[in-house]
Amino acid sequence: MIELENVAYSYGGGELLSDVTLKLAPGSFHFLTGPSGAGKTTLLKLCYAALVPTAGQATLFGQDLREMDRDAVALTRRRIGVVHQDCQFLDHLPISENVALPLVVSGRDALKEQANLKDLLAWVGLSSRANALPPELSGGERQRAALARAIIMSPDVILADEPTGNVDWEMSQRLLTLLVELNRMGKTVLVATHDLSLIRAAKSQVQARVLRIAQRRVQLAGADL
Amino acid sequence: MSALTDRVLSLVSGDAQADRVVPPTGYTATLTLFAAAVMTFLAVFALALSLATGRLADRWSSELARTSTLRISAPAEQMEAQTRAALRVLETTEGVASARALSTEEQRALLGPWFGPDVPVETLPIPQLVEIVEDSTGYDAAGLRLRLQAEVPGAVLDDHTRWRRPLVTAASRLRLLGLLSMALIGAAMAAMITLAAQASLAANTQVISVLRLVGARDSYITRAFVRRFTLRALGGAGIGMVLGLLAILILPPAQEEGGFLTGLGFVGWHWLWPLILPPLAGAVAFWATRSAARRRLAEMP
Numbered sequence: 001m002i003e004l005e006n007v008a009y010s011y012g013g014g015e016l017l018s019d020v021t022l023k024l025a026p027g028s029f030h031f032l033t034g035p036s037g038a039g040k041t042t043l044l045k046l047c048y049a050a051l052v053p054t055a056g057q058a059t060l061f062g063q064d065l066r067e068m069d070r071d072a073v074a075l076t077r078r079r080i081g082v083v084h085q086d087c088q089f090l091d092h093l094p095i096s097e098n099v100a101l102p103l104v105v106s107g108r109d110a111l112k113e114q115a116n117l118k119d120l121l122a123w124v125g126l127s128s129r130a131n132a133l134p135p136e137l138s139g140g141e142r143q144r145a146a147l148a149r150a151i152i153m154s155p156d157v158i159l160a161d162e163p164t165g166n167v168d169w170e171m172s173q174r175l176l177t178l179l180v181e182l183n184r185m186g187k188t189v190l191v192a193t194h195d196l197s198l199i200r201a202a203k204s205q206v207q208a209r210v211l212r213i214a215q216r217r218v219q220l221a222g223a224d225l
Numbered sequence: 226m227s228a229l230t231d232r233v234l235s236l237v238s239g240d241a242q243a244d245r246v247v248p249p250t251g252y253t254a255t256l257t258l259f260a261a262a263v264m265t266f267l268a269v270f271a272l273a274l275s276l277a278t279g280r281l282a283d284r285w286s287s288e289l290a291r292t293s294t295l296r297i298s299a300p301a302e303q304m305e306a307q308t309r310a311a312l313r314v315l316e317t318t319e320g321v322a323s324a325r326a327l328s329t330e331e332q333r334a335l336l337g338p339w340f341g342p343d344v345p346v347e348t349l350p351i352p353q354l355v356e357i358v359e360d361s362t363g364y365d366a367a368g369l370r371l372r373l374q375a376e377v378p379g380a381v382l383d384d385h386t387r388w389r390r391p392l393v394t395a396a397s398r399l400r401l402l403g404l405l406s407m408a409l410i411g412a413a414m415a416a417m418i419t420l421a422a423q424a425s426l427a428a429n430t431q432v433i434s435v436l437r438l439v440g441a442r443d444s445y446i447t448r449a450f451v452r453r454f455t456l457r458a459l460g461g462a463g464i465g466m467v468l469g470l471l472a473i474l475i476l477p478p479a480q481e482e483g484g485f486l487t488g489l490g491f492v493g494w495h496w497l498w499p500l501i502l503p504p505l506a507g508a509v510a511f512w513a514t515r516s517a518a519r520r521r522l523a524e525m526p
Contacts, residue, residue, distance in 0.1 A: 105441035
């Protein structure tokens with residue numbers, strides 16, 4: 001589904017990632033951990049074609065990332081739901097329209113999908129906040145809205161970058177539960193987090209592989225987690 | 226052609242949902258509207274200038290080119306005989322369609338603006354004028370001068386070339402100046418709309434980034450910005466065109482005898498020409514915004 005093979009990424013003369021090999025198989029659940037600045041976000045960006053590797057090969061849904069044109073990248077991103085730590089919303093649109101944005105840009109009629117949209121907002125617990133603007137939401141509400149937007153196109157893969165970074169423990173558990181539910185529906189999930197307690201809490205809910213970035217390389221984390 | 230029509234119709238009709246993704250940005254909207262209105266207002270005048278000078282150049286180069294004047298200066302007792310001799314020469318000259326001596330009343334009318342209506346033309350030693358109209362082939366001016374020199378020594382042929390040529394040249398250059406002004410106005414409008422679009426795109430970097438993140442194609446993002454700026458430019462140009470036409474309307478009407486200044490306007494179906502200005506402004510805005518958007522998007526992942 002998403003494969004990185006001996007991938008390196010350099011920027012400004014410095015190598016941020018080196019010799020990274022990663023395979024996200026369909027239906028798998030991965031955690032990616034490591035200290036701040038270790039390269040977790042860079043690795044996620046390589047997985048949704050926001051960056052192109054400077055060495056090695058990245059394959060997204062069978063296509064070599066280097067050979068994909070901008071249209072192909074856009075179409076591929078419709079198959080990957082991304083949840084950012086800072087959520088990235090259009091602040092002038094209410095949450096319901098932000099969540100429906102992937103439908104709109106892909107040419108689907110968001111009005112016809114109102115029922116699905118309502119169900120989705122109810123699933124993430126935002127029914128009563130549908131008409132609120134993003135700056136009016138709390139951190140947890142924003143993260144849940146970002147998750148709803150990431151999955152509205154029913155993507156094959158969900159990439160979450162520090163989804164619990166700005167929320168309290170209770171909310172992070174709620175977000176984790178949503179991600180686990182999505183994985184049970186068959187979605188491939190990769191969560192980048194520096195929060196080890198979140199990973200420990202997940203162990204009882206899902207069979208997850210835990211990867212750690214250290215010294216620019218990705219390795220399987222030990223049993224200490 | 227049908228694909229182009231579809232694209233234009235799609236641009237005009239738009240997509241209500243897609244339109245909402247680009248936030249309304251106050252000053253770039255005002256700048257585009259204002260620039261398009263002012264530039265189109267000026268373009269209406271440049272167009273009027275170009276058309277008026279075109280008419281003038283055509284008139285001077287075609288109508289006046291077909292007429293000449295023969296001036297006969299002779300003592301009063303010989304004037305009639307020399308006039309008859311001149312008319313005989315002209316009647317037998319190839320290329321001359323007609324020739325006639327101006328009557329006393331016509332000569333008085335010509336002198337009227339300078340000496341008043343009651344000037345006693347008969348008592349003044351003024352030359353007799355003969356109006357010559359050429360046929361489509363024209364006559365040999367040098368040959369005619371030689372014949373007149375031999376048979377009518379007091380006759381001087383004026384084929385208007387000496388004063389007509391610089392006037393026609395001036396009118397033609399004014400027409401070019403009008404067209405050049407329109408081109409410069411178009412270029413200035415393109416530059417202003419490009420600046421406004423670039424400012425809007427820079428202010429909306431986050432919007433573009435979010436749209437790319439959720440899978441929007443470049444064409445979708447470009448279309449959202451292009452549509453907004455094209456419609457603003459169309460609206461502004463429409464306002465500028467109406468104001469320009471109103472300004473032209475309150476100028477003195479175009480008259481044959483009024484000369485160039487009163488002729489600065491539109492005549493007949495030429496009033497329709499300004500209607501092409503708003504679509505042209507829209508096309509300029511379309512091209513300028515699309516180029517700016519494509520450049521901007523190429524810089525983003």
